[in-house]
Amino acid sequence: MSLTPAACKYDAIVIGGGHNGLTAAAYLGRVGLSTLVLERRDIVGGCCVTEEIAPGCRASTTSYIASMLLPQVIRDLDLGSHGLRMVPCDPFLQLPLQNGGALRWWPEPERTAAEIRKFSARDAKTFLFVDAKLKKLAQYLQPFFLEPPPKIGADGLNGLLELLRVAKRFRSITNDEISELVAFLAGSLGEFLDRNYEASETKTLFLANNVYGKHGGPYQKGTAIGLLFHLLSGGDHNIQGFNGHVIGGMGAITRALASAAQKHGVEIRTSSPVARISVKNGRANGVILDDGTEISAKVVLSNADPKRTFLGMVESNELPEDFRHQVCGIKMDGPCAKVNMVLGEEPCVKGIPADSSAAQRSLFTFVSNLEFAERCYDIAKYGEIPEDLWVDCVVASNVDETLAPKGLHIMTCFVQYVPYYLRQGTWDEHRELLGDRVVKKIAEYAPNVPGAVIARQVLTPLDLERTYGLTEGNIFHGDLTLEQLFFMRPVPGWSQYRTPVPGLYLCGAGAHPGGGVTGAPGHNAAHQVLLDLRKNRA
Numbered sequence: 001m002s003l004t005p006a007a008c009k010y011d012a013i014v015i016g017g018g019h020n021g022l023t024a025a026a027y028l029g030r031v032g033l034s035t036l037v038l039e040r041r042d043i044v045g046g047c048c049v050t051e052e053i054a055p056g057c058r059a060s061t062t063s064y065i066a067s068m069l070l071p072q073v074i075r076d077l078d079l080g081s082h083g084l085r086m087v088p089c090d091p092f093l094q095l096p097l098q099n100g101g102a103l104r105w106w107p108e109p110e111r112t113a114a115e116i117r118k119f120s121a122r123d124a125k126t127f128l129f130v131d132a133k134l135k136k137l138a139q140y141l142q143p144f145f146l147e148p149p150p151k152i153g154a155d156g157l158n159g160l161l162e163l164l165r166v167a168k169r170f171r172s173i174t175n176d177e178i179s180e181l182v183a184f185l186a187g188s189l190g191e192f193l194d195r196n197y198e199a200s201e202t203k204t205l206f207l208a209n210n211v212y213g214k215h216g217g218p219y220q221k222g223t224a225i226g227l228l229f230h231l232l233s234g235g236d237h238n239i240q241g242f243n244g245h246v247i248g249g250m251g252a253i254t255r256a257l258a259s260a261a262q263k264h265g266v267e268i269r270t271s272s273p274v275a276r277i278s279v280k281n282g283r284a285n286g287v288i289l290d291d292g293t294e295i296s297a298k299v300v301l302s303n304a305d306p307k308r309t310f311l312g313m314v315e316s317n318e319l320p321e322d323f324r325h326q327v328c329g330i331k332m333d334g335p336c337a338k339v340n341m342v343l344g345e346e347p348c349v350k351g352i353p354a355d356s357s358a359a360q361r362s363l364f365t366f367v368s369n370l371e372f373a374e375r376c377y378d379i380a381k382y383g384e385i386p387e388d389l390w391v392d393c394v395v396a397s398n399v400d401e402t403l404a405p406k407g408l409h410i411m412t413c414f415v416q417y418v419p420y421y422l423r424q425g426t427w428d429e430h431r432e433l434l435g436d437r438v439v440k441k442i443a444e445y446a447p448n449v450p451g452a453v454i455a456r457q458v459l460t461p462l463d464l465e466r467t468y469g470l471t472e473g474n475i476f477h478g479d480l481t482l483e484q485l486f487f488m489r490p491v492p493g494w495s496q497y498r499t500p501v502p503g504l505y506l507c508g509a510g511a512h513p514g515g516g517v518t519g520a521p522g523h524n525a526a527h528q529v530l531l532d533l534r535k536n537r538a
């Protein structure tokens with residue numbers, strides 16, 4: 001039976017209850033569209049969840065720091081009233097050093113400069129100058145986060161309007177800033193740091209705040225862009241470069257989003273995997289669940305990544321061959337893992353005084369220098385698990401007593417640079433080896449940790465795929481490289497959330513502006529849907 005719009009049960013179906021799917025659903029529900037969210041797992045949240053990893057002990061199993069959640073989304077959906085509470089990381093970042101001591105990145109630039117001055121007075125001065133410059137450049141990019149990227153190839157009046165939209169954003173930019181912006185978009189982090197700083201410690205501090213989740217060592221072209229992305233505004237106070245702990249873990253964000261969506265009438269069904277997107281007469285008109293249930297809607301939004309959506313849920317004959325070909329070519333495969341632990345003792349990290357604040361004792365990054373990171377990527381690139389790893393740790397229970405009973409500690413460890421495709425063996429065989437290497441790395445700086453591990457959960461890239469639905473374990477639904485960003489995300493020509501199938505939209509991290517817990521793709525996709533529905537009605 002062909003479903004006419006009038007016969008549709010819902011106005012909109014959102015496939016996937018990740019934070020972007022929930023954001024999109026909440027915006028659609030807010031204007032009165034009957035909206036259904038279908039999530040394959042038994043909880044909503046996607047990669048923004050808090051889960052039990054041992055009896056009574058909960059962790060942010062995947063994403064762990066809220067840095068770019070858009071203030072506008074927090075405000076529009078009134079997430080505070082739905083229980084969202086964040087506390088700024090203080091410091092943002094802490095780098096224990098191999099020769100003792102530690103270097104910290106504080107929210108206040110002058111305080112960070114004072115730390116850097118211990119290694120180089122010149123670097124400290126440059127830091128203040130560069131920090132101000134980066135913040136100014138990041139402001140030019142900020143507005144693009146909340147709107148579709150410019151439509152390349154639009155002609156006539158539409159083309160002119162697109163040009164004007166972009167020009168308006170850059171009207172006050174100077175010639176020097178244009179070259180600097182291009183250099184950041186195309187350049188490498190390593191070269192930028194070598195050009196500007198002399199002390200290895202200063203460079204490593206920047207490194208420890210960058211390239212997470214990306215392919216490529218720090219000397220690969222396109223890695224400098226992270227310097228700007230990290231300075232986009234986030235948090236409920238709209239602070240540039242905000243890094244926050246979420247009380248109750250990252251799942252508190254998606255619980256708040258789900259609650260806001262439900263308040264606006266959105267229906268959420270978990271344990272409801274979608275098998276196919278139904279297309280009739282060339283238009284998406286609903287979904288078919290794994291159990292065969294058919295549900296119709298005027299529009300369908302997919303929060304799943306582009307490969308999962310277009311190669312897994314849409315019949316191949318409904319998509320142009322070249323589009324499918326481009327989707328097949330999206331770079332995903334890894335390159336990260338996560339190890340979550342319950343500890344019987346708080347880690348005693350060399351270089352971090354035992355009497356420092358709980359917030360200061362709550363995060364530390366182990367990465368030696370730029371060359372180490374570059375080598376680590378090379379090893380992972382050829383399908384091997386580096387012996388010596390780059391590990392970013394957060395002891396969330398230090399700032400959030402809701403996560404574990406008194407006396408127990410929750411530590412989450414993000415591992416940068418492991419392969420999805422192993423040269424030898426399988427991830428099921430090597431899972432615990434990865435966990436052991438992470439513990440070994442931490443033990444170099446915190447010798448009490450190996451003896452304090454009570455429970456350990458290792459999430460390899462394969463686990464990220466199997467459990468969280470991330471194709472090839474890619475945490476951003478597609479690498480954040482220049483050729484996969486802006487008007488080229490997810491693929492050139494389709495960056496405005498619409499797809500070659502009318503009525504089908506992409507609303508997850510695979511769409512502009514990309515991964516991270518931002519809410520931006522969900523917000524923008526919902527607005528595009530509303531625009532199209534209004535146009536259709538007119």
Ligand SMILES: Cc1cc2nc3c(=O)[nH]c(=O)nc-3n(C[C@H](O)[C@H](O)[C@H](O)COP(=O)(O)OP(=O)(O)OC[C@H]3O[C@@H](n4cnc5c(N)ncnc54)[C@H](O)[C@@H]3O)c2cc1C
Pocket residue numbers: 015016017018019020021038039040041044045046047048061062063064065066067068272273274275303304305308336337338414464468469470474475476477507508509510514515516517518
């Ligand atoms: C280990 C790890 C650490 C990270 N650390 C951070 C961090 O600290 N800070 C940060 O900002 N970002 C971090 N990220 C990235 C960030 O979490 C993601 O980019 C972001 O959450 C993606 O959100 P999303 O809503 O677009 O997609 P997802 O969260 O992937 O949600 C997609 C949803 O769709 C569902 N789904 C897929 N297919 C179907 C189907 N057929 N039927 C029904 N449902 C389906 C999935 O189950 C999932 O719930 C991290 C990610 C990972 C994995």
